[in-house]
Amino acid sequence: MTKRRIRTKRILMGLGILCLLAIVIIMSFSGKRRGPMLNSTLGESYQNSLALEQEWPDYGIGDPYVMRYNGLYYLYCSTKDFRVGIKAWSSSDLIHWKYEGLVTDEPLTEGAYAPEVVYWNGFFYMYTSPAGKGHYVLRSESPIGPFTIQTGNLGLSIDGSVFIDDDGKWYFTHASDKGIIGHEMPDPYTMTAEKTLNAYLGHWTEGSMIIKRDGKYFITYTGNHVFSKGYRINYAVATDSPIGTYKVMENNPIVISTKQNFNGLGHSSSVIGPNLDAYYMFYHNLIGHSKEGPPVRMLNMDRIVFNGEKMGVLGDGTHFPQPVPRMPDxxxxxxxxxxxxxxxxxxxxxxxxxxxxxxxxxxxxxxxxxxxxxxxxxxxxxxxxxxxxxxxxxxxxxxxxxxxxxxxxxxxxxxxxxxxxxxxxxxxxxxxxxxxxxxxxxxxxxxxxxxxxxxxxxxxxxxxxxxxxxxxxxxxxxxxxxxxxxxNEADGSSDFETAKPVPGSIEAVHYMAGKDQGFHVGHPVKGSVMREDDGVPIQSSEDGSNAVNMMGKGDWLAYRINVESDGIYGFDAMLKEDGNDNVVELQVDGKPQRFVLDDSQSEGNLWVKKHLGQIKLTQGEHILTVKLVKGKLNYRFLDIYRVTELPTEKLSNMFNQILPEDMYGKWVKHEEGYAVQTEGSDAKMYAGSDEWTDYRVEVDLKSTADSIEEAGLLFRVTNESEFPEQVRDSFMGYQLTFRNGRMILKKMNYDQDEVDSAPISFATGSIVHIAVDVNGATMKVYVNDSKQPALEWTDANAWMHGKIGIRSASPSWLFTNLSLVRR
Known part of the structure; x- marks a missing residue:
């Protein structure tokens, strides 16, 4: 039997069942119905990571690939180094897995990397690169083998993946240090000239797979190194060809976690779920090194959702109970x-x-x-x-x-x-x-x-x-x-009812079904780009997704959410400002809180992420309702995240709170602060919590000698990691960089984007006081005692919470008096 974390929440009998299942009508201040109450529970659930029977000892499940054939799922994974054969498991529901044994015992499969299997016209074709030394194709008449070798060494690096388009043409993608490479395939054994795709993570990029949905090609890919905590999954979308012009979407990465107990998430495969409509992503997480050296990894599964050209993985990779996949009706x-x-x-x-x-x-x-x-x-x-x-x-x-x-x-x-x-x-x-x-x-x-x-x-x-x-x-x-x-689902309709993990994002169009159960519109409209029978105003948005434009007072949409743990949570919305102060009410199981959305832009009609407010949530499933009280609400998605309230007093001497594991590179502690040891190095250190939101961070920066290297003040940092064989800008957040008489504000997302800059003067031996105010999506930088910001910028899709930190590449930069105060 599969070893798994499965729990079934038993429905209470007697009076308890009346409490759980009653449909309660709650009246608002105006005497009208607010919205739906919770009338179901999470039911049977699973929790990542999943342990299967007969995994490779001291190695686990790495590079998982799941294929669907004739109502069953088949899972294949990488073979432990110096072992021969490829293991497989089968399942009808993606939860209970049966070990099927070795599907091949070909000696050539020693240490087989990332085997993938595709079915075509009676045969199963397996693509794998044993020990990472080039690809071979194996074939079988059964998904559980025996697979036999059909080709010589085709080369082409590692992590080969096959996609078959609607016209029956085959395509092959694989890993490289310049991004994912694509090839046309005239037959299952031949690859034509290579083409570098716009699917690149700044360093080694691997683990690609293509799926097609509603005429759009979605490619997922992973980087940069399996032993990095910052191993992550991105995606891009194309409309012209499986190896055509890919657009990298703004909501990347779609799977990432650098937490101590859950990190190194990557190398995914995507498959349609048992209900024939939902999609699921399988990927591994890193446990550590085996005794022999290779990585030890475990299997994970999370729900994929779609909104136009936008693809998301619920929860960005979850590590708490989620509803099991639904079976067909x-x-x-x-x-x-x-x-x-x-x-x-x-x-x-x-x-x-x-x-x-x-x-x-x-x-x-x-x-x-x-x-x-x-x-x-x-x-x-x-x-x-x-x-x-x-x-x-x-x-x-x-x-x-x-x-x-x-x-x-x-x-x-x-x-x-x-x-x-x-x-x-x-x-x-x-x-x-x-x-x-x-x-x-x-x-x-x-x-x-x-x-x-x-x-x-x-x-x-x-x-x-x-x-x-x-x-x-x-x-x-x-x-x-x-x-x-x-x-009784089609075209992703099951995305509407599934419980959305919190922390996480919720697409506005993924409200629950049913008039006065999942939505209420006083004056229904015609011509919406999706869900047109609901009468909810849904329009195409500039980013390729679809947005809801609520215009009627009292209109509301309801979403099913699944909260990880008790706590205070921040709520943000990506909305289009119209120059007016609008009022929105958020209800959790019918309990309302109202928020005024003041207009922060000098010019209207701009999409910008706005902080709505904070709400206390309890663990488990709830119904979240978004209700328009005044004005308009044109929004694409909600971001919900856990927050920790900062103390009212100023937090001085933040250097004293930095733990050794939060220091990367070689730092030297001076009596008054920190500097790096070596010119040209790249050192970082972080302080505080991912759950901090609005604050003012201050530091004194001293230039002790001329240097062409940079220094940086970091804020709102999350998902930081450090590993030699990955990108250097290995965190998400912001960096205020000091270089050659200028300060440059950069948005960081395992790469860097320079968004604004201003002049600044550093006299050798003098101290410059730097303060950065972050409030919602707006950042203001103050120098010395100036009351006017030297630099001010509003990020339309801002990182809204995270740690603080410093970064340096030269001993000539000395940081002192790092402090923080709540906004």
Whole structure:
């Protein structure tokens, strides 16, 4: 059995159940309903990190890759150094994993790095780079092997990954020190000329994978070194090609944690969840060094959500209980034949029809059909095989017909007893229909999409979601019907109901479903870019995501949240200012707090992150409601994070609070402060808490000699790390840099972006007093006793909390009197 942290929250009986499940109507000050109360619990949950049976001893699960095939998931991981073979596990729910043994024992697989497996037309192709010395391709007719070697050494570094596009073309990506490299593949064993993609983390970049959703290519990638606490996952999005023009999005990194007990998060794979709609990311975290030297790692899983071109991992990598993945609303054939008791099986003349015992929802659904076809005595026009959906009776249903002779699929509509062809698509001519193939149907109020073996072959607006049964209809063929399922979710709709981890971010458009349960709009609008039936004003935003523009007094949206621990939490919103003072009410389980959103910009119509306020939260699941009280609220997302209140008195001598583990590089302690030991080095030290928000940090800086090297005052720092083989700017936050008579404000995100600068004079041997006020998204820098800021800048997407610190690359810079006071 899988060793896991699984707990089931039992629903209390008797009077307790009434408390948990009652729908309580709370009245606001105006006497109107505020919003929904909590009416469910987290239910069965899991917690990262996950321990599996038969992991490599003193090595664990590193570089996890999860593939889905015929209703089951298969997990592969790197092989411990100097060991032969590749291990695999299987699961139907992503939680309970069964060890399947070694899927290959080829001697060449000694120390196999990052094996990945793709299924195509009856064969499973494995790509791995044993001991990091170039790639080989192995092949099998089963996901659990045996895999046998098919090629010589193809080279191409490490961490190879394959993506198959809708047209059946193959692509290969792999790691390099200049970013992820992409290749076209004319066949499963050949890679053409390389192309460097815009997927680079400033140093060694590895662990790439591409998925496609709504016509957009999302590539994830990791850097820089497996032994760094700052190992992290970024993503980029393209619309032209899997190896085309990628845009790096602003919400990177999407997975990072440098905490002592949870760090080194990276090398991910992404897979669609059991409910056929949600996506999950698997990655490892670092435990330490094994006795033999290689890293010891553990398996983790977190929920992915999407909003237009924006992709996010809930919680940025969680380490507290999360809801387990949901199963389909109807499913059969998981590792066994279809169970006739779940189907209405009709045999009439030469036609056989299977119809599910349950019906899909009328507004949206996703259905999946897995099958093999017996092609004996099959000739064009004599045989027929169709998958069925939205079936109400023999005269009203939709279907997809597979023509193995013409190598095509066609979408059909049976209406009032007349069957019409709506669309047709060609399939690759190499398709062997005796092998397992998959048809997937995604249908909602806007369109219906048909996928064949994960390739989107048809998208039509003539047919939209209708309630009905799913099934099969065939004549003159003897198919093998395998995993078949449907879920009443489509196009990411399950993102709306899932509990959002706190701390974390919540997309504005991911409010719960149901009028007066998940949203209330006094005057519904038409023409929203998504969720149009709700009447909530949703518009495309400049960053490629979608935003909500609430305009009616009393309108509200509700979100399900899952709070890590009791405490005070800060709430920020990325909103578009309109020059007015707007009023917003935040409710947690119906308890309200109001916040005035004063306009901080001299010019309106700017997107800027605003601090709404602070609220005390308790551990567990809650309903968070955002209600418009006055004016307008046009917002993209909420950021929620834990805060620690600073004392009212000034914190002097902050150097005395710095722990040895928070000092990086070679510092020399002087009687009055600190300087680095060696010219040209890069040393940093940090003080305080990630949970500090608004403050004034001060330091005295003395230049003892001329130097071309920099010094820096750091503030709002989080996720700091230090490792020789990674980028030097290894933290997130801000750095006020002093160099060559100027002070330069930089925004840091494991790289640096110079955002503003101003002149400053340092006379050798003199002391300059520097003070930085950080209040919300605005930073002001004061020099000596000046009452006017020498530099002022507002960050539209600000880091809103974090530590303070100093940085230096020369002994000629002496830091003294580091202090802090609450704003």
């Amino acid at each position: 109807f499913y059969d054939g998981v590792n066994k034949p279809l169970e006739k008791g779940l189907w209405d099986v009709r045999v009439k003349a030469d036609e056989t029809k299977w119809l599910s015992s349950k019906s899909t929802d009328k507004n949206r659904f996703t259905a999946e059909f897995n099958f093999r076809m017996n092609m004996e005595n099959t000739r064009e026009g004599e045989a027929s095989f169709e998958i069925i959906f939205s079936y109400t009776d023999d005269n009203h249903f939709n279907s997809v017909r597979v023509d193995p002779v013409l190598r095509s699929i066609s979408l059909l509509e049976m209406k009032d007893g007349k069957k019409n062809q709506i669309a047709i698509a060609e399939l690759p001519q190499s398709m062997d229909f005796a092998k397992l193939h998959t048809i997937r149907v995604e249908s909602d109020v806007r369109s219906t999409k048909i996928y064949f073996d994960q390739m989107n072959k048809l998208t039509v607006t003539d047919i939209t979601a209708k309630s009905g049964k799913i099934g099969y209809a065939y004549r003159n063929v003897k198919p093998t019907l395998e995993f078949t399922a449907f879920s």
